Amino acid sequence: MIPVAFLAVSAMHAQNPDPAQVQQIAERAYIYAYPLVLLQATMAAIPPNHLVHVSAFPDASFRLIVRPNADTLYTNAWIDVSREPMLLHVPDSAGRYYLLQFMDAWTETFADPGKRTTGTSEAWFAITGPGWHGELPPHVTRLDAPTNQVWLLGRTQTNGPSDYDNVHAFQRGMRLVPLSQYPGQDEKSGTVSEVRRPPAGPTPPERVKAMEPIEFFAAFANAMKKSPPHAEDAPMVRDLTRIGIVPGQDFDASKLSPEELVEVKAGVQAAMNHLEVFVSTGAAHKTGWNSFQGELGRYGTNYNARAITARVAIGANPPEDAVYISDSTDAGGQPLNGSMRYRMHFAASQLPPVVAFWSVTGYDKDGYFIANPINRYAIGDRDKLKFNPDGSLDLYIQAQDPGPDGHANWLPSGAGPFNLTMRLYWPKPAVLDGSWRPPAVERVP
Secondary structure (H helix, E strand, C coil), X not given: CCCHHHHHHHHHHCCCCCXXXXXXXXXXXXXXXXXXXXXXXXXXXXXXXXXEEECCCCCCCCXXXXXXXXXXXXXXXXEECCCCCEEEEECCCCCCCEEEEEEECCCCEEECCEHHHHCCCCEEEEEECCCCCCCCCCCEEEEECCCCEEEEEEEEECCCHHHHHHXXXXXXCCEEEEHHHCCCCHHHCCCEECCCCCCCCCCHHHXXXXXXXXXXXXXXXXXXXXXXXXXXXHHHHHHHHHXXXXXXXXXXXXHCCHHHHHHHHHHHHHHHHHHHCCCCCCCCCCCCCEECCCCCCCCCCCHHHHHHHHHHHCCCCCCCCEEEEEECECCCCCECECCCEEEEEECHHHCCCEEEEEEEEEEECCCCECCCCCXXXXXXXXXXXXXXXXXXXXXXEECCCCCCXXXXXXXXXXXXXXXXEEEEEEECHHHHCCCCCCCCCEEEC
C-alpha cells in the first residue's frame, strides 16, 4: 500500500496542471478507476461473507455480468477480511475440474487454487487481509489478499444440465466461515441458489457509464478508503492528486475551477468512448481471432488492459487457467452477422490443445447470450459433437438450424450482429505461446 505521508506530500507539492493536462489526467484516471468502481457496483447486491452458488447456466435474460460462460457453474462471494481472516472449505471434487479465482477490489487475481494448482482433494483456504498477523489452524493454506475486500469467483466444470446434480453436491460441500468460528457447522454449509434474475433497471456497466464525472470520481475516492491503491501505482496516484483525487479522502469537486471541470468531463468522455469501442468487438480490432493473452487476470500497471477486461469480461482468468480468444469478423474481415452462415473447420491435428476442456460462445453486440430456440449459448468438446470421417470437426454458426447432419455442431447466432469467444481451460503450451490459433470463421453459401 502507498504510505499516507507520501500521499499528503504529493498532494501539497503537485503542480497545477494546465487545461490540456487536466483532460489527459482525467482520462487516465477514469481508466485506472474503472475496475474498482464497476466491481463495487456489481457486488452491491451480494451480502458480504456469504457464498452464492448458481444452480444452472444463465439464459439470454441474464445481465449481471457481461460475457458470462456456459461451461461452469459459478460460485460468488464478496469477502470482507477487515476484521479477521475468512476460511473457505472445499470438498473433494473426485477429480472434477474446478477453479477458485480470488481477486482484490481492483480485479487483480492474487490466488487461484483448484485442480490445476492445488489438486482436487478436500482443502481449507484462509483469506487474510493486508498486514494480518496471527496463527491459522493446521493444514490451512494461507492466501494473502492485497485489499480488505475480495471477490471470489469460483467455476466448477459442468457438462450440461444433466450434470447439475453432481455439481450441486460439490457446491453444497463448500462453506465460508470467520477464523473465530472455524471450522463452522455442516448445517451452515453453502446452499445452492436459483439462477439470480437480473435486477430491475440498468446493468452495472450501464449504471457506471451513466455516472456524471464528479459522481464517478466521488465513488472512486470513497472506494479507495477501503481499497487503497497498490504500491506500484504511486506514479498514477501522483497524477490523481493534481486533479484533487487523494486516496483516503473525499473528492471535493468545488476545488476545481469551471474550466478544469470542463476538461475533466472531456477526459472522462474520451475514456468512456475508448472502453465502449470494445463492447461490440470483444478484444478484436483486427481481422480474425484476437486475445489479451498475457494481459488477463494479473495486470500490474497495465491499467488499459485491466479496464477493458472489466468492461467486456470482468473476472477473466489468468492465461494459465483459461485463455479467452475473441472474434468479431469473418475470414474476409467483415463483421459477423446472423444474416449470414458461417463455419469453423478444425483439422484433426488442430483440435484445441487443452488439459481440461474448450468451448465457443456466441454473444450479442452488448456482450450477452443470444436468445435461441434450443437455448444453446456455447458449444465445445463436452457436447456430443459429430466428427468427420478423417477426424476433423466443423462447427456451424448461423441463425437457422443446419439440419440433421449439422444440428449437433450448431451454435445459434441470432439474427443481428454478434461476436464469438473461445475459452480454453487449462491450456497447453501451444496455446500459451501462440503457436496454436483457432481456425478462421468462414462464410458459407
